Amino acid sequence: MKKRYTEEQIIKAIKQHEAGTKVDDICRDMxxxxxxxxxxxxxxxxLEVNEAKRLKxxxxxxxxxxxxxxxKMLEVEAMKDVLSKKW
Known part of the structure; x- marks a missing residue:
């Protein structure tokens, strides 16, 4: 089952790790x-929460x-093809 986590939840988990919690424990909880x-x-x-939202x-x-x-590039190529066929 795939879950979606918000930036707040992800950053909170990273900050827990920085505070000394083991990665295995965080992963098991989440x-x-x-x-x-x-x-x-x-x-x-x-990153802070507001920075993460801005990044997204x-x-x-x-x-x-x-x-x-x-x-636009596709349109330009199509126009070039049309113009080259007329001449």
Missing amino acids: GVSVGTFYNWRSKYAG ELEAENNKLKKMLAD
Whole structure:
């Protein structure tokens, strides 16, 4: 069963680890694997909750902009193909 954890929960778990709690204990309490915890730690270590939310917003905006760019590039290629066939 896959669970979704909020940034607050993830950062709280990382701060528990920094305070001295063992990773195995944290993972058992949350029901996640050790690998998942270390992935979270690599992404969220040193961040506060508001910074993590801002990071998530920026990632979403970046993905949206990448999709828009890809669509425009596809349109340009299609227009080039149309124009090259007319001549």
